[in-house]
Amino acid sequence: MACFHRLALRYTTLLLSFMTILLLFTQNSPLVESDDPFDDLIFQPTCSCRTCVMGFLDDDWFIYRYNPTIPALLNRKNSKLHKNTYKWWRGLQPSRLRVNYTEVVDQLFSLFPDEDHYSDAGPDRCRTCAVVGNSANLLRSNYGPLIDYHDIVIRINKGPTQGFEKDVGTKTTHRILYPESAVDLENSTHLVLFPFKIRDMQWLISTFTTRHITRTYIRVKSSIIANENKVMILHPEFIKYAYDKWMQNHGRYPSTGFITVLLALHICDQVNVFGFGASSTGTWHHYFDKTRTHFKGGPHGGDFENVTLHKLQHRNKITMYKGF
Known part of the structure; x- marks a missing residue:
């Protein structure tokens, strides 16, 4: 025993x-399996769409540029700016006016929703987004029904729908604008301010209150029709992120269209892009007028933006519809 x-x-x-x-x-x-949650993401579905923006995180080019923790939309909680961000942002349009940024933010969120928007990402969500630019390549495209099928339809600046419904659709959930491109909005549309300068934030406050701001560097609308409960403000940090990480410091600052595509990559699971680029004849003008545009002009690194958008398409992060 x-x-x-x-x-x-x-x-x-x-x-x-x-x-x-x-x-x-x-x-x-x-x-x-590692305890590192980032490593776990590589093997887990990030959304329920057929293809997801995040997808498998095995693309070094994309991972180097895409920062899922960058704040896309401003609120009180995330409003504090790093010193270098504030200096760069204020430098986009130097002004002799001394403005207290914190006071402006407090005014903003005493009027508009102070929320953490679009923080519901997960394997069960499939949010489809259409980014609709203003290129003439939309004419005779018949993309209207396809654009309207998306959960979110983001239009840029003054691009109208009336009279162009067959090609551009009728649905607008979000409208990107700034003082110099302001238009009246339907009550159901989110006004998304791109504040390229602190004066833009002051203008937004003014349009819903005193209406005293009538000029920035040009004459602007003193007020617009819009739903104050659907106002959103792009985070200045996001503009610098687009410039540093995605533009690699080409140009002076990114274009509205380029930033809008990046914003969609951060709030959507599947992104389709319409109305970017030249028409089938190689001309660059709006679908709604004959105003000539060109991606090489202005303060933006247009060539670099164009190459970057095509790289995103090649990597199945966006799908670009050319209209021809």
């Missing part, structure tokens, strides 16, 4: 030793 107990103790000791060695081996084995 004593012999049996000694054998049992020996086997138990050997078993525990083996389990300890096995545990140490598996903890250091590269085949075992």
